[in-house]
Amino acid sequence: MNADERRLRRLELVVTRRLDGLLHGSYLGLLPGLGSEPAGSREYRPAEDEVRRMDWAVTARTSVPHVRTVDADRELATWVLVDASASMDFGTAELEKRELAVAAVAAVGFLTLGNGNRLGAFVMTPGDTRRFPARPGRLPLMGILRALSESPRAAGAASLAEGMRKMPTKSGLVVIVSDFLDGLDEDGLGPKPPEWEQSLRRLAARHQVLAIQVGDPREQELPDVGILTLVDPETGRRREVPTASRRLRERYAAAATHQQATIAAAIRRAGAAHLPLRTDRDWIADIVRHVHARRRLSRAVNKKRGLS
Template sequence: MTRPRRTGGGAAEPGLRDLTPEHRLRRLELTVTRRLDGLLQGQYRGLLTGSGSEFAGSREYRPGEDEVRRMDWAVTARTTTPHVREVDADRELGTWLLVDASPSMDFGTAELDKRELAVAAVAAVGFLTSGMGNRLGAYLVQADRIRRFPARGGRKHLLALLRTLLAAPRADADVGAADPADRSAAPVGLADAIESLHRAVPRRGLMVVVSDFLDGLPEDGVGEPTWERPLRRLGRRHQVLAVEVTDPRELELPDVGLITLVDPETGQRREVSTGDPRLRDRFAAAALAQRRLVEQAVRRAGAAHLTLRTDRDWTTDIVRHVHDQRRLIGAARGRPRVGSGGGV
């Protein structure tokens, strides 16, 4: 559901879904180029600084933060202290987007639904990483298939990709009316999609996974999600950003009486009395545990984690994430380095 925004004069401004596809693209482009580009100043505007390949010195190894494959064995042997190599950011970046368009993304109770917020995230990544010879490709994960879009450069390619995402078919509004056994096509899981992306892109680049990460979570809350290991394997070769999309009603239930909840993935229905405060408390506790499970799995996989909510300003969340990443990188680079000559 998309709710119109109020302008300063009290008039309702149309929401993203109320606009034509071309007007949606124009609004997204203006939002990114005016708000994000204006706030993210610097030589590189991207969401993450690429690790690159040009040697830029060495520094001491930090357990739990650095990858063993980046060890500088020559400096380690000379100083008898473990060191890792540092490299300058590449000026050309290959970016791949894995966008979750499964039925669970067709949900929202704020200004945007999760699918629209995912498109906004894709627009931000695309416009911020475009230029300077960068190329952008995408995997669109739908309920029964994965659509692949080859990596290309240029504004036209990005706009065509955004049009496809906006036009992608949504789940049937009456999804619960059909018997799940009647669905012949096997569903495509997030883990399978990440594994497919890992196999298809051997060259190091930036991988952005946009999803609610609800697929593959353990039912009892114990264990790891099915997508954690593929995400970890992806992170061994690439730089990975996990964009988690959530809605406030997934975190807590309002007191609105008797409601019918429908699982968009399976069509299963259940009537719930939201007037019961104990039920609302249990729901909120379970939702919090679920989000913590996702956060911990993303961290264990070594990916950067950006959370966007349909009831918050997504541009502000992106700017805060980028500034946090730059601050961490700046702090790491501000520590003493050991160069190739062994001097500090």
């Protein structure tokens, strides 16, 4: 067993030991909510139902607004879109963002395995997108994780919007793992929405979508270490930054905060769930907190609708 295999094995043990028993009890463990199998229709409830679930045929026939109802699939198809561009090859804490992305995919895979569930993936590298068919079981998942770990590091960007457009159209669960820095205005400070927002909105209209955003603390604030050489891994641009300047560090932190708010707002507007993970945090604890929060929200919505 080589070093990569040992790392993947340790990752599997960490995920299964810490998550086993914590997140059971709901079929869609990561993103509880509606399924995708048609189960009829009912009258539309203002302020509760989403217009995108309108059943226009029944509405036209009865002259009363109706929405489609669905049952949870007995076999869940989960598709993961993973950003493996050069910006992910960065990390100043316990992990690189790329390693955190592998860990996130492992958590998604082990949480959704079982009952015949299938997991497929698209891995985006600069200039190429590799597709892994959706298959059940542990071995296909380990193959995806191995491919991610061994993916060659190369300069250049990968188009997140283009990757989203390649996702299957059949309804299911879609998980996007990225830093979401692609497609922003210069420094992420411009008024335009990210280029990937429209593609994410289209995905969320057909699927349940979870956006896992991986980040590093040095993307949020600069340390005071004198002259620091920064290199853009996707373009190769270099810049000497005088980090001793308090004013510069404050401007950097403010710009980073604005950039993160822009990304979070775009994900929210698109209708996707948002799970931020950082290389300096307990990522498994963050996943557990996210799932419990989604479950509480789902129970509250169901109680309001009189379904529980």
